[in-house]
Amino acid sequence: MTAxxxxxxxxxxxxxxxxxxxxxxxxLLHPKHGYYTxxxxxxxxxxxxxxxxxxxxxxxxLGLCLAQTWQDQGRPDRFILLEMGPGRxxxxxxxxxxxxxxxxxxxxxxxxxxxxxxxxxxxxxxxLYPFQPxxxxxxxxxxxLPIFCIANEFxxxxxxxxxxxxxxxxxxRLIGLKDGAFHIGVSSAPTxxxxxxxxxxxxxxxxxxxxxxGAQAIAKQLGQxxxxxxxxxxxxxxxxxxxxxxxxxxxxxxDITEFLSAPGLADLSAHVDFAALVSNLACKHSRLxxxxxxxxxxxxxxxxxxxxxxxxxxxxxxxxxxxxxxxHPAEMGSLFKAIALYPSTTNAPTGFTE
Ligand code: SAH
Numbered sequence: 001m002t003a004x005x006x007x008x009x010x011x012x013x014x015x016x017x018x019x020x021x022x023x024x025x026x027x028l029l030h031p032k033h034g035y036y037t038x039x040x041x042x043x044x045x046x047x048x049x050x051x052x053x054x055x056x057x058x059x060x061x062l063g064l065c066l067a068q069t070w071q072d073q074g075r076p077d078r079f080i081l082l083e084m085g086p087g088r089x090x091x092x093x094x095x096x097x098x099x100x101x102x103x104x105x106x107x108x109x110x111x112x113x114x115x116x117x118x119x120x121x122x123x124x125x126x127x128l129y130p131f132q133p134x135x136x137x138x139x140x141x142x143x144x145l146p147i148f149c150i151a152n153e154f155x156x157x158x159x160x161x162x163x164x165x166x167x168x169x170x171x172x173r174l175i176g177l178k179d180g181a182f183h184i185g186v187s188s189a190p191t192x193x194x195x196x197x198x199x200x201x202x203x204x205x206x207x208x209x210x211x212x213x214g215a216q217a218i219a220k221q222l223g224q225x226x227x228x229x230x231x232x233x234x235x236x237x238x239x240x241x242x243x244x245x246x247x248x249x250x251x252x253x254x255d256i257t258e259f260l261s262a263p264g265l266a267d268l269s270a271h272v273d274f275a276a277l278v279s280n281l282a283c284k285h286s287r288l289x290x291x292x293x294x295x296x297x298x299x300x301x302x303x304x305x306x307x308x309x310x311x312x313x314x315x316x317x318x319x320x321x322x323x324x325x326x327x328h329p330a331e332m333g334s335l336f337k338a339i340a341l342y343p344s345t346t347n348a349p350t351g352f353t354e
Pocket of ligand 1: 036050051052053084085086087088091114115116117120151152153154157158
């Protein structure tokens with residue numbers, strides 16, 4: 001039994017079944033017992049290893065992609081460099097390292113981070129303090145400057161709601177209690193969800209569709225900012241162009257576990273529906289590109305060979321394995337996808353296609 005389980009059960013007993021989004025939000029970000037607020041979540045010790053923790057090459061190549069886009073847009077002398085969901089700060093540290101010799105980039109950058117967990121903010125502060133990061137509460141608070149943004153595995157951590165399609169309409173899947181245990185059921189009354197109207201023609205009775213209202217709101221604000229002020233956003237995540245069915249996943253100590261089994265101890269995520277994420281944005285978006293393809297286009301093989309020259313023994317083996325892990329279709333290469341947002345007056349950032 002985890003510390004959060006009795007608290008969640010008490011809430012459900014008092015006020016009735018809760019939306020999946022409420023359960024997810026509590027499990028991930030509860031101030032005392034939430035996953036991101038308590039665990040040593042990433043890295044070899046944590047439950048899952050993210051791309052920047054696998055190899056420096058990930059951040060270096062994406063940093064150069066962002067910097068190239070900054071050059072293509074006329075090297076604005078003041079701009080916001082933003083990361084959303086920076087985790088341990090490794091990705092941003094690699095981006096800043098890779099761009100250190102590019103004249104005007106560091107001096108023009110105002111580093112901003114969007115991070116909900118105070119514990120992770122502290123880690124980020126430790127790692128990035130020479131660059132004087134500022135933590136933003138929301139995109140709307142950012143100054144009117146071009147924004148160059150990166151987010152890796154950010155949107156898949158935001159809470160989703162699930163709706164089941166029935167002849168009577170969309171019924172929300174809710175978490176209640178059955179014999180004292182958590183149990184997912186379906187609300188008896190349908191919910192009117194206008195944003196799911198476009199899916200009615202393609203789903204069958206019993207199909208589950210997920211929505212991530214928080215992710216869409218952030219993408220919308222980001223798109224507006226990019227269109228008005230310039231810049232670009234590179235968004236990399238676990239997901240697909242339109243998702244269908246239940247994609248919720250719980251990972252505990254490197255293994256997939258039952259979704260409701262360890263509230264607060266397991267990492268919870270859902271696949272990102274990129275079509276929904278980029279629908280109706282004010283700016284343009286690129287095609288959805290598999291991570292492996294993007295990294296190849298950005299030159300990972302050449303970079304991997306250059307780094308390999310300095311390595312031998314176990315370090316070399318690990319480096320070769322890391323390259324494969326990031327790019328191979330059977331590993332992270334096609335499960336993870338990337339999309340770029342950019343102003344409608346410019347071309348897609350290097351590595352992306354329109
Ligand atoms: N980008 C990092 C970490 C990904 S994990 C990497 O690639 O290693 C998800 C990150 O998003 C964590 O830093 C988590 O605390 C943060 N996060 C989750 N929900 C958030 C929210 N609602 N607002 C801001 N940050 C959030």
